[in-house]
Every structure is written in structure tokens, then in C-alpha cells.
Amino acid sequence: MSIQRIKGREIEGRIAGLYRAGMEDFVTEAVEMLDLDFDGIAGDVHGGPTRRTGGREPWYKRGTEIRNERQLSLLAIDELQATAEVLGIPEVKPEWIGGNVLVEGIPNFTHLPPRTLLFFESGLTLKVDGDNHPCRAAGRGIVRHVEGREDIARGFVSAAKNRRGIVAWVEKPGRVTVGDGFRAQIPEQWIYP
Amino acid sequence: MSIQRIKGREIEGRIAGLYRAGMEDFVTEAVEMLDLDFDGIAGDVHGGPTRRTGGREPWYKRGTEIRNERQLSLLAIDELQATAEVLGIPEVKPEWIGGNVLVEGIPNFTHLPPRTLLFFESGLTLKVDGDNHPCRAAGRGIVRHVEGREDIARGFVSAAKNRRGIVAWVEKPGRVTVGDGFRAQIPEQWIYP
Numbered sequence: 001m002s003i004q005r006i007k008g009r010e011i012e013g014r015i016a017g018l019y020r021a022g023m024e025d026f027v028t029e030a031v032e033m034l035d036l037d038f039d040g041i042a043g044d045v046h047g048g049p050t051r052r053t054g055g056r057e058p059w060y061k062r063g064t065e066i067r068n069e070r071q072l073s074l075l076a077i078d079e080l081q082a083t084a085e086v087l088g089i090p091e092v093k094p095e096w097i098g099g100n101v102l103v104e105g106i107p108n109f110t111h112l113p114p115r116t117l118l119f120f121e122s123g124l125t126l127k128v129d130g131d132n133h134p135c136r137a138a139g140r141g142i143v144r145h146v147e148g149r150e151d152i153a154r155g156f157v158s159a160a161k162n163r164r165g166i167v168a169w170v171e172k173p174g175r176v177t178v179g180d181g182f183r184a185q186i187p188e189q190w191i192y193p
Numbered sequence: 194m195s196i197q198r199i200k201g202r203e204i205e206g207r208i209a210g211l212y213r214a215g216m217e218d219f220v221t222e223a224v225e226m227l228d229l230d231f232d233g234i235a236g237d238v239h240g241g242p243t244r245r246t247g248g249r250e251p252w253y254k255r256g257t258e259i260r261n262e263r264q265l266s267l268l269a270i271d272e273l274q275a276t277a278e279v280l281g282i283p284e285v286k287p288e289w290i291g292g293n294v295l296v297e298g299i300p301n302f303t304h305l306p307p308r309t310l311l312f313f314e315s316g317l318t319l320k321v322d323g324d325n326h327p328c329r330a331a332g333r334g335i336v337r338h339v340e341g342r343e344d345i346a347r348g349f350v351s352a353a354k355n356r357r358g359i360v361a362w363v364e365k366p367g368r369v370t371v372g373d374g375f376r377a378q379i380p381e382q383w384i385y386p
Contacts, residue, residue, distance in 0.1 A: 003304055003355075006384050038243060038260055049242060050231060059312065059378075066318070066365045067231055111196055111385050114307035115323050119252065125259070130308050130380065162196075172259045185252075187323065189384050191199050192304050 006189045015180045016077055017102035019095050021045045026098035027141055036124055037173040040071030041100065047071060056133065069129040070167040075099040076109035079163035086159040089146050096145055097138040106184055110163050117185040124174025129167045134160035199382045208373045209270055210295035212288050214238045219291035220334055229317055230366040233264030240264060249326065262322040263360040268292040269302035272356035279352040282339050289338055290331040299377055303356050310364065310378040317367025322360045327353035
């Protein structure tokens with residue numbers, strides 16, 4: 001068998017911001033710390049051991065209960081800034097598009113592969129499901145804050161392509177605080193032939 | 194950004210065998226069908242929403258409770274046969290090494306990437322955590338059935354390298370029966386730069 005396997009490695013990053021939602025809306029607000037258990041963020045619209053499917057899973061009837069691999073949305077400072085530049089606006093705030101964790105220090109953050117583990121100083125571990133895909137609902141979250149730019153609802157989908165961050169779930173509970181460091185443990189990779 | 198992304202695709206396979214363990218041992222026995230819920234196989238040693246860590250996770254203290262991404266062990270007929278040939282024995286039975294699902298029809302089965310979805314005819318969906326790593330405990334499971342070959346406990350680790358199947362969890366509950374077909378939906382892939 002000639003499948004080339006690329007060794008794993010570790011990269012260090014830092015938490016630049018933390019945010020949480022309520023139960024009504026995906027929009028988040030800034031907080032100083034988050035307590036995460038196996039359900040994700042308690043009382044958050046994206047928390048829980050299972051979730052209901054939507055347009056992202058066209059192979060299921062809408063509303064199907066599946067195991068929740070999207071407890072948390074993680075975003076990178078440099079990728080948000082690149083998205084804002086493409087849209088021609090000063091900034092895209094993590095809160096506007098439902099981010100929970102804003103990170104810095106990991107290049108090509110959205111490309112962290114599935115199965116990557118994120119170990120935080122506190123003992124929390126997040127496991128990466130994979131890259132998140134930009135949708136118009138998130139684009140509309142930006143439109144609310146940028147006057148006269150209704151085009152962003154649709155424009156966000158292409159502007160944020162391959163830079164909309166990742167989704168993850170809690171592998172091991174713990175508390176995180178803004179400023180905490182973490183290690184991304186990238187697994188061995190290969191391309192299925 | 195110049196990260197090459199390889200398109201996803203679908204491959205069809207078939208269930209050639211089903212097996213379950215009790216609560217005492219990882220060794221499994223053949224069954225005709227399995228009912229799987231969000232905890233995996235009810236009453237199976239590897240079931241449950243969380244599990245305790247062991248030697249596979251040297252970054253945790255042994256016995257740490259983490260989310261269970263290893264509810265099921267899936268094996269491929271051709272890979273088991275290749276392992277048996279390297280060991281110089283007639284066969285390696287799935288039961289001996291704790292397999293739960295034996296599949297056929299998916300080439301390079303162990304290389305199905307993390308985040309692959311397996312859709313079964315019944316409505317069950319399994320989500321692939323990734324490749325399983327051969328260990329001496331599984332090797333000892335083979336030794337019990339092959340007289341005078343204590344060397345296999347250690348030899349299995351290299352003989353089964355990159356062909357020890359995958360581990361997965363239940364994304365959507367359902368029942369499976371021997372002979373059922375399934376589709377492997379392989380996601381877009383890339384190598385983190």
C-alpha cells in the first residue's frame with residue numbers, strides 16, 4: 001500500500017476572546033470565562049449531547065436528532081479580518097456570527113483537520129469536528145451591524161469560504177478564561193486514495 | 194492560500210458480520226443484528242456517552258473520563274486476511290480482537306478519514322473517529338486461539354499496522370442486520386500545511 005501518511009505535530013495558540021449565546025438566538029456576547037462540560041456551554045443554544053439537523057445535513061429530514069458535534073464555534077482573529085477585508089468593512093465581530101472562542105497564534109486555523117485535539121491550560125480538551133461552512137444566516141448577523149449592506153448576507157458565504165473557523169465538542173470538561181494558552185495536537189494525516 | 198482541497202466522494206459497502214461484547218471483556222461474539230442508540234451497543238463494554246482513558250491517551254492520567262468516540266470497532270475482511278498472512282496463520286477472527294462490525298467492499302478501509310459518515314439502510318449513521326491502532330491486548334486475543342504462537346501478542350502490533358480498522362460512534366440510532374448495505378460519505382480532505 002502506497003498511501004502517504006503525514007506526521008502529526010503540535011502548535012501553540014491563545015484564547016483572545018470568549019462568547020456565549022442564550023437559548024433564543026445564535027448571536028453571542030463576550031464573557032471573561034466559560035465553564036464547559038460534556039454538553040458544551042450550559043444554557044447555550046448549541047449545547048447538549050444531541051442536536052437537531054438543518055440545512056447543513058441535506059441527507060436528513062430537517063429536525064432529525066443526531067449526536068452534537070457542533071457544540072462550539074471557534075474563530076481566528078486573522079481569518080475574521082481577512083473576511084472583513086473581502087467584504088470591504090472594518091471588522092467582523094465574533095459575536096455577530098455566533099462565535100464562542102476567538103483564537104490567535106494558529107496559522108490557517110480553519111484547516112485544522114478533523115480529530116485535532118485542543119488542550120487548554122485549565123484541563124479542558126476540545127475535539128475538532130472540522131471546518132465550519134459559512135451560511136447566509138451568519139451573513140445576516142453581520143448585516144444587522146453594517147448599515148446599507150444587505151448584500152453581505154449572501155456575500156459572506158464566499159468571503160468567509162475556508163476561513164469561517166471550526167466546530168468542536170467537549171472531550172474533557174474544564175473552565176477557560178480569556179488569555180489562556182492552548183496546544184493544538186494535529187493528528188497524522190493522509191488523503192484517502 | 195494554496196492549500197489543496199480534495200473533493201469528497203461516496204463508496205458503497207456491505208455488512209459481512211456483527212459482533213458484541215459483554216461488560217467483562219473486549220472479546221466479542223457473533224450476532225445477527227445490533228440495535229444501536231446514542232450510547233453505542235447497550236450493555237457492551239465499549240458503550241456509553243463517555244469512557245475512561247488508557248494507554249492510548251498518554252496525555253491523560255489513566256482512568257480520566259472523556260467523551261466516548263470509540264463506541265464501535267469496525268474491521269474489513271481483506272485487511273484481517275492480510276494481517277493473518279503476515280502472521281502466518283489461517284485467519285484472524287473479528288471476535289478475537291473485539292470487532293463489532295465486519296465490512297466488505299470498501300478498499301483501504303482503515304484509511305477512511307476522520308469525519309466520514311457511514312449511512313446504513315436501516316437509518317443508522319455512524320461517524321468515523323479515525324483509524325484504530327493495534328495493541329498487544331488485541332494480539333493476546335489472537336494468541337488464545339493459535340497454539341504455540343505467543344509471539345503474536347507483540348507481532349500483531351506491526352502486522353496490523355494501518356489495517357486494524359476504524360473506531361466510530363453513533364451519530365443517529367438505528368438497527369443493523371448482517372447483509373445490510375451502507376454508503377461511506379468521505380468528506381473533503383486536505384493536509385494541514
